[in-house]
Amino acid sequence: MKSKRILLCAWLLLCSGWVREADAADSAASELELKAQIQAVLVPSPYRLSPAARHGTIRYRLGERDGAVGWLWPRTGEQSAVRRSDGLEVTVCKDCGGETAPDAQALRSYLAPTPWLQSDDRAVAGFARAAGGGSVDARMRRLVAAVQAHLSGPVVYSGYHSAREALARREGDCTEYALLLAAAARARGIPTRVVAGLAYGSRFVGRTNAFGPHMWVQAWNGERWVSYDAGMGEFDAGHLALVVGDGDPDSLRGAMQAIAGLRIEDAFGVLDEDRAAN
Numbered sequence: 001m002k003s004k005r006i007l008l009c010a011w012l013l014l015c016s017g018w019v020r021e022a023d024a025a026d027s028a029a030s031e032l033e034l035k036a037q038i039q040a041v042l043v044p045s046p047y048r049l050s051p052a053a054r055h056g057t058i059r060y061r062l063g064e065r066d067g068a069v070g071w072l073w074p075r076t077g078e079q080s081a082v083r084r085s086d087g088l089e090v091t092v093c094k095d096c097g098g099e100t101a102p103d104a105q106a107l108r109s110y111l112a113p114t115p116w117l118q119s120d121d122r123a124v125a126g127f128a129r130a131a132g133g134g135s136v137d138a139r140m141r142r143l144v145a146a147v148q149a150h151l152s153g154p155v156v157y158s159g160y161h162s163a164r165e166a167l168a169r170r171e172g173d174c175t176e177y178a179l180l181l182a183a184a185a186r187a188r189g190i191p192t193r194v195v196a197g198l199a200y201g202s203r204f205v206g207r208t209n210a211f212g213p214h215m216w217v218q219a220w221n222g223e224r225w226v227s228y229d230a231g232m233g234e235f236d237a238g239h240l241a242l243v244v245g246d247g248d249p250d251s252l253r254g255a256m257q258a259i260a261g262l263r264i265e266d267a268f269g270v271l272d273e274d275r276a277a278n
Helices: 009-017 029-042 104-109 124-130 134-148 163-171 174-189 255-260
Strands: 058-065 079-084 087-092 193-206 208-221 227-228 239-245 262-267
Touching: 009 239, 029 208, 087 239, 087 255, 124 134, 124 163, 124 174, 134 174, 134 208, 134 227, 163 174, 174 193, 193 255, 208 239, 227 239, 239 255
Parallel strands: none
Antiparallel strands: 058 087, 058 262, 079 087, 193 208, 193 239, 208 227
16 A cells, blocks of 8 residues: 555655755756655654554653754644653653643634645545545545545655645645645535654664654544544554644744754553664
8 A cells, every 4th residue: 555655754854944846857866865864864763663552552751952952742632741850751642632622713723724725726625525424533534545545646755735736746745645635624624733743664765663754634523633644544653743733834844953853762652562773
């Protein structure tokens, strides 16, 4: 399945100005350069995190330096963060965050079209009909499958394309997967927000057992925010959220520096996992 290959994306590098978007003449060289720079910002995991471990609760102890110091980690329905004397502790599971429910005005904002989530675009609205009916979860899962099927072109780690552009291009990385999913859900009356952070991969871009830049979507089901990841196929405890918003790249500035200053020192809840090789 193609979704298993979409393990990270280039949004952090691109929005921070570390790389430029390639033109037709040097796209291959720029793609190689971009992948090398992505490798440089991967955060090693101290453990190999099996699917079974990631489907449970993981409590991470993170070391912070430089741009990571003082970063305001979001509390979501799936994540909580607290700074202790021995470092930052971030706990992730499917329902352990305890986030305060949004008010009516906030929910309306999570339904509104934006320059990056063009939920009022005719083509996006037509694509969103794939959601069908039923519960929010059922509709979101159908949209995840529709996004995965539609973005069938090559994995492209250059550019930051809106939902409408992703629909037309039929290619991209996790950025385009997330923006198209969020916009399509809004077009069907489901409040959504876009999450940017880190996600674990056993191997990607020539590296093993590391966390790389990633984006996914949270949908409001009437009671809580629930994550859906069209890029990797599903949300699990191998996801660390740094920014929650509407996918505007301006909201992501500074996240690259935060990631560069992070070190995952331990991961509790994975005691049966193998220690990853250094």
